[in-house]
Amino acid sequence: MRTRHFHVRVQAPNKPVLTTQLYFPSEPGNQGDGIFRPELVMAVRDEPGAKAAAFDFVICTVPPIPSSERAYHLGEVLREIVTTRWPADVRVAVVATGGLSHEPGRPRYLQVDEAFDRWFLEHLAEGDHRRIVRECTVERMETAGSGGTAELIAWIAALPFTAGPVEVLGYAPTLAWRTGTGMVDWPRLT
Numbered sequence: 001m002r003t004r005h006f007h008v009r010v011q012a013p014n015k016p017v018l019t020t021q022l023y024f025p026s027e028p029g030n031q032g033d034g035i036f037r038p039e040l041v042m043a044v045r046d047e048p049g050a051k052a053a054a055f056d057f058v059i060c061t062v063p064p065i066p067s068s069e070r071a072y073h074l075g076e077v078l079r080e081i082v083t084t085r086w087p088a089d090v091r092v093a094v095v096a097t098g099g100l101s102h103e104p105g106r107p108r109y110l111q112v113d114e115a116f117d118r119w120f121l122e123h124l125a126e127g128d129h130r131r132i133v134r135e136c137t138v139e140r141m142e143t144a145g146s147g148g149t150a151e152l153i154a155w156i157a158a159l160p161f162t163a164g165p166v167e168v169l170g171y172a173p174t175l176a177w178r179t180g181t182g183m184v185d186w187p188r189l190t
Contacts, residue, residue, distance in 0.1 A: 001029065002029070002033055002035070003023060003024075003027050003028075003029030003030045003032070003033040003036055004023070004027055004029065005021040005022060005023045005024070006021065006022045006042075006085075006086065007020075007021055008020050008021065008022060008081060009077075009081075021035070021037075021040060022040055022041075022053075023036060023037070023038075023040055023041045023042065024041070024042060024044060024053075025041050025042070025044055040055075042054060042055045043055070047091060049089075050089045050090070050091060051089065051091075052090070052092075052093075053090055053091075053092070054092070054093060065138050065149060065150060065153065066138075066153060068132070068133045068134075068136050068137060068138065068153065068156050069133055071153045071156045071157040072129070072133045072156050072157065072159060072160060074157050075156070075158055075159055075160035075161065076160045078094075078157075078160075078161075079160045079161050079190065083190075094158050095158070096154045096155040096158035097151070097154065098148065098151020098152065098154055099147070099148050099151055099177070099179035099180060099181060100112075100116070100117040100120060100121075100148050100151075100152065100171075100180030100181065100182055101116050101117050101144040101145040101148045101179070101180045102145045102147040102148050102177075102179035102180065103145040103146050103147045103148075104147045104178065108145060109178060110175070110178060111145070112145075112173040112174070112178070112179060113143075113144040113145055113180065114173045114180060116140075116141075116144035116145075116180075117144070117171060117173070117180035118171065120136060120152065120182075121168050121171055121182050121184065123135065123136065124155075124165070124166045124168070124184055125165050125166055125167075125168050125184075126165055127163075127164040127165030127166065129159050129160070132156065132159065133156065133159075136152065136156065138153075141153075147179070148179065148180070160190065161186075161189060161190055162186040162188065162189055162190065163186075163189065163190050164186075164187075164188045166184040166185060166186050166187075167184065167186075167187060168183075168184050169183040169185055170182065170183050171183075
């Protein structure tokens with residue numbers, strides 16, 4: 001008998017299906033399940049009247065870096081799973097985190113591309129997902145600083161969980177951290 005788990009399937013256009021499973025912590029059947037993998041255990045905590053679960057899907061920075069289109073599609077698939085296949089009492093938080101332009105250990109290590117950072121935040125403030133995906137290409141991100149590319153890809157993967165423009169809470173070219181630092185809030189979620 002299998003231990004309790006969720007099936008997760010993700011597929012980019014014209015690519016093979018990636019299927020995995022997410023498991024519950026401290027489940028009695030975990031150790032007896034021959035397919036169980038501890039690295040796929042969700043973090044579950046009690047909330048008032050419900051349980052909340054989290055699992056971090058990491059978009060890897062090892063080439064080939066996924067395109068903005070693939071990252072956005074991943075977000076669409078995850079949103080579909082969360083909104084239609086998970087139990088209604090499971091709460092999900094989607095967090096996109098990471099610096100804007102930066103290039104640790106590379107030739108532009110001490111530089112921040114403030115013009116790119118503000119351009120990206122302005123696009124988020126407009127709220128046009130298609131334009132962001134179309135114009136914020138991997139090549140454009142790499143030109144601004146290869147350290148921020150995969151981190152902004154995570155922001156793009158989170159876009160399908162949002163609707164409309166963001167509120168830009170702040171931006172600073174934080175030279176001490178060698179990165180552009182921005183913070184936004186999506187007032188409308190899907």
